[in-house]
Amino acid sequence: MTQEKMQAQQLRFESVLEQQLSYRTNTPKRLHEAICYSALDGGKRIRPLLVYAAGEAVGVAQELLDIPAVAIELIHVYSLIHDDLPAMDDDDLRRGKPSNHKAFDEATAILAGDALQAMAFNLLATSPLFDVSAETRLTLIHELSQAAGIAGMVGGQAIDLDSVDKTLSLSELENMHRCKTGALIRASVLMPAYCSSQVTPEQIKQLEHFADCIGLAFQVQDDILDIESDTETLGKMQGSDIAANKPTYPSIIGLEASKKKLVTLYDEAISSLETFGNSVQSLQELAEFIVKRSK
16 A cells, blocks of 8 residues: 555545544533544554455445444554553553543543443444445444454453463464454454455455454564664553563564564465455555554
8 A cells, every 4th residue: 555545545534533523522521532532643543444455455435434444443442542541551651642541530531442432333333424234234243343342352451461470372472462453453354345245255264364464463563663663653662561571472482583473474464365366455555564664
């Protein structure tokens, strides 16, 4: 995905997201401010970009994917707000500014996350901008709830918290990350496919394998950056995983092996899309961005 195309899609997404949040004018003012503080804070928007790129791969128009893209990002933002809380990862910085609970307070941060989660499913269920059948709405709600729940992101976070000061095997580490990070990335790639009447079961499997590989690659690069980058570039505390004694790829297999693992996962992700032809160019370029990003 070219820089220009990525920026254009990011701008499109920001406009749709801001529009959806602006409708909630009856929200208590401080709660609404806390929601917008985190949700409209930019970021890479990797998951919405994956939604648009996967839609391009299977021939689904961007207009139909705006709401799924917003829903996934709202779930992601809610998870970041809650992950930063003192009871979780206890991080004071997020995207280069105070975490939500530092800018507001812990109770407001918890409620902001709760509201974002509910809003995501409400949009998929009711938004008139998402012009699909009730069956398709239900399929996407099911996919996102699986990705966000105990079998996905929430379950992965529980494993992560329970793994502090423990030594995990590589397979245990990857299981944790397939849940905590990978599940939402998988949903980002598969939800557009479920909006297409043309996609085949084999293509679903190929997209699923791509998502699995790139989800793990995303986390490997995160672990590498936690060692090699700096706080200013990352927008969060560099070395926080090491300081918290959390298991990471470098702590288990070493830094150089982690870099080789990153390349292997990227190559496998790209090869899984070979039968799609040129329609997956944006997905391939986005995969490259994920493994080469600096924050």
